[in-house]
Amino acid sequence: MVSTPSRITPPRGTDYLSSVENLVGERSPNQQLLPLTAQVNSNDQLTIGGVTVSELVKTYGSPLYILDEEGLRAACRQYREAFKRYYPGEATVLYASKAWNCLAICAIAASEGLGIDVASGGELYTALQAGVQAPRIYFHGNNKSATELAEALDVGCHVVVDNWLELQTLAQLSREQGKTVPILIRLTPGIECHTHEYIRTGHIDSKFGFDPNQIEAVLEGIAQEKSLDFQGFHAHIGSQIFELEPHHDLPAVMVQWFLKAKEIGLSPSVLNVGGGLGIRYTEEDDPPSIEAWVKQVCTAMVTACDRAQIAPPHIICEPGRSLVGSSCITAYTVGSRKAIPNMRTYIAVDGGMSDNARPITYQALYRAVAADRMGEACTETVTLAGKHCESGDILIQQAQFPPLQPGEAIAIFATGAYNYSMASNYNRVTRPAAILVGNGQGQVIIERETYQDLVSCDRLPDRLKSIS
Numbered sequence: 303m304v305s306t307p308s309r310i311t312p313p314r315g316t317d318y319l320s321s322v323e324n325l326v327g328e329r330s331p332n333q334q335l336l337p338l339t340a341q342v343n344s345n346d347q348l349t350i351g352g353v354t355v356s357e358l359v360k361t362y363g364s365p366l367y368i369l370d371e372e373g374l375r376a377a378c379r380q381y382r383e384a385f386k387r388y389y390p391g392e393a394t395v396l397y398a399s400k401a402w403n404c405l406a407i408c409a410i411a412a413s414e415g416l417g418i419d420v421a422s423g424g425e426l427y428t429a430l431q432a433g434v435q436a437p438r439i440y441f442h443g444n445n446k447s448a449t450e451l452a453e454a455l456d457v458g459c460h461v462v463v464d465n466w467l468e469l470q471t472l473a474q475l476s477r478e479q480g481k482t483v484p485i486l487i488r489l490t491p492g493i494e495c496h497t498h499e500y501i502r503t504g505h506i507d508s509k510f511g512f513d514p515n516q517i518e519a520v521l522e523g524i525a526q527e528k529s530l531d532f533q534g535f536h537a538h539i540g541s542q543i544f545e546l547e548p549h550h551d552l553p554a555v556m557v558q559w560f561l562k563a564k565e566i567g568l569s570p571s572v573l574n575v576g577g578g579l580g581i582r583y584t585e586e587d588d589p590p591s592i593e594a595w596v597k598q599v600c601t602a603m604v605t606a607c608d609r610a611q612i613a614p615p616h617i618i619c620e621p622g623r624s625l626v627g628s629s630c631i632t633a634y635t636v637g638s639r640k641a642i643p644n645m646r647t648y649i650a651v652d653g654g655m656s657d658n659a660r661p662i663t664y665q666a667l668y669r670a671v672a673a674d675r676m677g678e679a680c681t682e683t684v685t686l687a688g689k690h691c692e693s694g695d696i697l698i699q700q701a702q703f704p705p706l707q708p709g710e711a712i713a714i715f716a717t718g719a720y721n722y723s724m725a726s727n728y729n730r731v732t733r734p735a736a737i738l739v740g741n742g743q744g745q746v747i748i749e750r751e752t753y754q755d756l757v758s759c760d761r762l763p764d765r766l767k768s769i770s
């Protein structure tokens with residue numbers, strides 16, 4: 303297939319910025335292709351947080367994750383303030399740290415007043431190491447091990463109980479230790495949404511959560527167990543969702559669960575509606591703002607509570623992607639070029655599916671720019687390939703750039719969520735560094751892995767050492 307530019311006037315990197323220039327007030331980070339502080343300097347270079355992207359690449363190498371602190375903080379603030387504006391009861395926002403769990407991001411989210419959602423012992427450990435208070439942590443997962451449950455009990459975080467085995471194990475552990483553990487029960491709400499099938503979780507045929515048909519048995523079991531401090535329910539519909547409708551329907555379903563628990567003699571106080579708000583990866587994506595999402599959730603919750611004649615419960619939500627996704631870019635260095643006449647031109651960069659598994663996993667789309675030539679017309683359409691031994695290792699199928707030269711920096715937008723957290727060492731590639739930028743400064747928040755790191759868990763049995 304011959305690839306031709308899709309627009310008569312070739313786009314330039316600065317076009318991505320101009321679409322937001324005239325907006326007033328604080329923009330919703332999840333609706334922007336670029337981080338909030340992105341600018342083009344007088345040398346036509348992309349800057350984030352006042353730092354030039356290609357300079358960062360010179361200093362720290364590539365691939366390089368560059369995270370805009372102001373954008374991340376703005377997203378946290380917008381969630382928190384919107385709940386204050388639209389919800390008459392108590393509200394807590396958790397950062398779903400599976401999107402990107404590391405010390406600095408957990409610490410920033412906590413410093414903005416958010417709790418943390420963790421989905422493994424490793425994420426729990428990281429949040430605690432970042433200084434997050436255990437009661438502000440909610441432990442998720444559809445197959446938490448007995449060890450992980452014991453760790454949760456030990457530190458005193460909340461546990462979002464997902465299934466029968468876990469309920470029994472947790473009851474036994476807490477009984478044995480003479481402790482009480484605060485729990486939420488996760489149920490599948492039976493709400494469909496439009497997103498990739500791998501990231502839908504609210505439909506009945508899902509591996510997550512109890513079957514809602516078993517709610518009575520679950521609640522009756524909990525009512526018998528003094529060591530389980532039942533606080534309420536959790537549900538999560540899915541991820542990268544642009545519709546507001548599913549989150550309009552969810553509170554009504556959850557309020558029915560709440561009433562059922564009261565009927566059984568329990569005293570629920572919490573409803574956790576999960577996360578799921580989508581972000582803008584390309585110009586075609588048009589997600590609702592953080593404020594619009596929160597308003598929808600709050601309005602629906604208040605309406606459902608009014609109908610049921612109950613006071614609005616403590617509402618919890620746990621966004622991941624819409625907090626961190628848009629505030630990060632990945633910078634790469636351009637490498638080899640392969641032009642196949644009348645077919646396609648491949649340009650390869652120095653990373654790929656090991657630092658961004660989303661294109662190969664979900665056919666996710668991304669946008670990119672030549673970081674030092676933001677104003678230049680994009681006259682070439684190329685296939686942006688990674689460096690891995692895998693034909694599917696393509697970051698962008700039809701990317702438009704000025705003619706790229708080996709050695710120059712390019713930037714892919716919106717790589718903050720589910721990129722580093724899903725990164726791998728495929729082909730024994732070292733995982734990239736991450737730099738936090740703001741006020742003209744960049745600080746390393748994750749070091750680039752070294753070759754020594756790659757073999758640090760390998761063991762060479764003595765009998766293999768003599769092989770010449």
Ligand SMILES: Cc1ncc(COP(=O)(O)O)c(C=O)c1O
Binds near residue numbers: 623
């Ligand atoms: C239980 C749970 N909570 C929260 C999230 C965060 O979702 P998102 O990153 O789409 O906001 C997820 C991911 O889908 C999840 O599985």
Ligand SMILES: N[C@@H](CCCC[NH3+])C(=O)O
Binds near residue numbers: 400660664
């Ligand atoms: N990893 C997925 C999202 C998973 C959401 C977690 N339940 C993505 O990149 O879109």
